[in-house]
Amino acid sequence: MFYRSEIVWHQLLRISVLVIIDRYGLSEGNLLIDDTGRSRCKRTKKIGKTHKIREKKTSGYVNGQELVF
Numbered sequence: 001m002f003y004r005s006e007i008v009w010h011q012l013l014r015i016s017v018l019v020i021i022d023r024y025g026l027s028e029g030n031l032l033i034d035d036t037g038r039s040r041c042k043r044t045k046k047i048g049k050t051h052k053i054r055e056k057k058t059s060g061y062v063n064g065q066e067l068v069f
Contacts, residue, residue, distance in 0.1 A: 017031060050063045051064075
């Protein structure tokens with residue numbers, strides 16, 4: 001199903017950030033990449049595209065966003 005790909009990850013990240021900056025018209029700010037998987041909260045009404053994520057520590061769930069490649 002998956003094939004070996006020659007993706008240049010640093011260029012993909014750079015171009016993705018440039019697209020976000022352009023679409024939202026940003027002129028200044030801080031870029032933070034969070035890959036820690038920390039639990040956030042169960043109520044995320046104001047954050048778009050969240051879904052239930054299984055929390056391994058408590059065997060419960062939290063709402064959040066995860067990227068999987």
